[in-house]
Amino acid sequence: MVDWLTVLASGLLSFIVSIASFEVRLRREQSVEESAEVEDWYTETAAHAAEVRRTWQRLWDSPEHPGSNLTEISSQMGLFERQISRHASSGEQLDVDPDVVDALDALAEECRKPSEHSFHSNSNSEFVEFRNDILDAVERVEEHLAEN
Numbered sequence: 001m002v003d004w005l006t007v008l009a010s011g012l013l014s015f016i017v018s019i020a021s022f023e024v025r026l027r028r029e030q031s032v033e034e035s036a037e038v039e040d041w042y043t044e045t046a047a048h049a050a051e052v053r054r055t056w057q058r059l060w061d062s063p064e065h066p067g068s069n070l071t072e073i074s075s076q077m078g079l080f081e082r083q084i085s086r087h088a089s090s091g092e093q094l095d096v097d098p099d100v101v102d103a104l105d106a107l108a109e110e111c112r113k114p115s116e117h118s119f120h121s122n123s124n125s126e127f128v129e130f131r132n133d134i135l136d137a138v139e140r141v142e143e144h145l146a147e148n
Helices: 004-059 070-093 098-115 123-147
Strands: none
Touching: 004 070, 004 098, 004 123, 070 098, 070 123, 098 123
16 A cells, blocks of 8 residues: 555655755856856956056057047046946956955046046146056056956
């Protein structure tokens, strides 16, 4: 004779085990996805820093017209400020090093300064200072990235 209580208990146990195994698998997949997102975030952070550095080199240090592209530099830095701010904000949602996020926020702030600058006769010397501050901020981002 069939013991219905044993059949019911084994069915319930099978159901619980299958739900638990599904939950473990789901958590593992989420962990892998989050790790990939974090790695992508760090990669994009490095790309932002490198792009800011390349832009200054291309526009400021160009041998044809050294320091003559102030309007374009200002425009590019404004664009970078918005992109980097958004990227730093997205990093706050992920499990990333807060020092890297802070360094990115500082870089975005430095990029904002030339974009709000009004041009006058001392603009070149002020842009030299902007350039130095921004490249220092890029180095801080790169240093924090190297620590991770």
